[in-house]
Amino acid sequence: MGLPVFSKCCCLELKWGALIVAIVDLIFCGSAAGHSAIIRGRDLLNILWYVAVLLHLAHIIACILVIVSVWVPKKEFPCVYLITALIRFIFDIIFVIFIIIEFGFEGDYLITAIIILIYIALTVYFWLVIYSYYRKCGGHTPAD
Template sequence: MGIPVMKRCCCLELKWGALIAALGDWALTGAVVGMTSCKSYFLTYLLKTCPKPLFTDLRLIIWYVAILIHVAHIVGCILVVVSVFVPNKKFAMVYLITGIFRILFDIAFLIYCCVLLFNALVVAIIVTIIGILVAIYCWYVIFSWFKKLGGSAPGDI
């Protein structure tokens, strides 16, 4: 049976809903990447709480992997915008794959924050939860657009 798809998004055609979702997700993911730097508050806090150099190196590697995943997701967002004007299901597929990785990584980050850093980063936990919910909704809209491009969902492009 599969995942049910949307026919419309917020009273708009799915095409325009996918465009808005991609642009919004692009802005949110770009904000995450823009806030990441070696001098950021969160990274400084992570490095101060590490008792051993090995964990410091591991956390830096995870930090850079997070940046890489989010940059790849930005590329996916750009390709969805292109797929709205040049209907090609392969463009939306990139977004769906990077979106899954981004959501899973953000959930892992949320668990990490809840377990180890709860008292210090309550605001980061709340923002991460909101970001995950928005990312899941955007992923669902783009998934519906992907199914419509493939011809497996009812409706015209």
């Protein structure tokens, strides 16, 4: 049994759905990267913050590549998104757990955790849409 592949997204053709997903993901990614600045402080927290910003910047570049791939269909562009999304997904889960353990549910830390949790939930759907678009562009996976 393979991954589900969509033929449409948001009642639109898959390439326009991929464009919408990339733009929304770009906005959320920038928001999550900006909100992660709240944890800066000690040495370990600074390192964690730099890694978070670096991963989110790499994912922003991947979102831009997906936007470009709507007009210049190259299967390599969505592939970059799929890789960065998985890495960022795993890191964001670890990041939220760290925020909750370190700071608890108070004030700005709660808002940061909520934003990242919403982003994690949307990431699964976004990844599946871009995966479907990747397959439509001619990408091959071991399941083929």
